[in-house]
Ligand code: SF4
């Protein structure tokens with residue numbers, strides 16, 4: 001904050017409001033932001049899961065069927081459904097923000113934001129398809 | 136249709152109160168009035184003690200920013216009609232200390248703005264009288280970020296600035312990027328010392344509200360994310376190709 005004594009002499013009693021702990025519940029955009037942050041747990045979970053599946057694949061078919069058998073338990077199925085929904089929410093909201101960081105050009109013309117978003121979704125689809133094809 | 140509009144103003148009179156108090160005023164419902172007209176009516180006809188800032192009345196000076204029904208807006212650019220029916224609530228811009236009524240203290244913003252060196256830096260003796268020709272493409276690289284009118288609506292909309300007042304903040308970073316992306320400038324390294332420090336771009340968690348409320352479409356969120364990307368790419372380059380650092 002400004003500490004110029006001459007300036008603050010004429011209005012010494014500033015009023016400061018502090019942010020309430022639940023500031024993010026007041027607006028849907030803030031709630032959406034908090035959800036995006038929280039659902040990054042699902043992203044980390046899925047990444048670890050993918051690594052475990054690849055590891056099991058490397059260890060041979062027996063290990064792999066053990067892991068896939070585990071996935072069939074109802075608790076894991078519910079957990080994975082929830083994680084999947086979180087993952088979709090996170091990915092969609094994240095990819096929609098891509099044009100903020102990336103500027104793509106064809107020659108000197110900047111391609112529209114929607115096209116950047118589209119390309120991200122396309123890349124997501126292609127990479128996911130390759131992984132599904134492998135597994 | 137009621138012929139009056141109720142305006143609630145969150146006031147703060149440091150000589151009388153230690154808290155903010157709500158005061159209601161009835162103003163005539165007038166087609167074509169912007170919020171600032173209604174506030175001016177209160178000041179001129181109902182209560183001369185009300186304090187607030189304004190100047191140009193045409194969305195250029197950036198001084199009339201206030202919270203209207205919870206959103207930071209330029210009060211000279213928002214019509215009263217667009218908030219009806221219902222009471223209209225006017226508060227000082229959020230995330231800033233309040234000096235009096237709707238007047239906020241902006242010293243912190245001014246210091247941050249200065250800290251990002253928003254001017255052209257040259258490390259050669261470029262003669263001042265010489266013209267520096269810039270192509271429309273070179274101009275388009277930074278033009279968007281140069282439209283900022285320093286209204287501080289983005290600071291008011293940014294929860295990160297509310298929680299971490301040390302954060303350099305959206306407009307100052309966007310203005311830093313405006314000069315970083317200007318091909319006449321040579322000050323990137325100097326400027327990025329401030330922009331890429333802990334309290335600069337890395338505090339931003341991309342809530343995105345700064346860009347949503349900006350009346351000039353500056354898109355500070357984009358300025359910040361782009362600088363994050365450039366800084367990361369440069370870091371990897373210097374890590375993988377250390378000989379280039381020399
Ligand atoms: S970036 Fe936009 S909202 Fe922020 S100070 Fe500049 S004009 Fe105002």
Ligand code: FES
Nearest residue numbers: 191192197199211
């Ligand atoms: S009075 Fe100048 S921007 Fe509103």
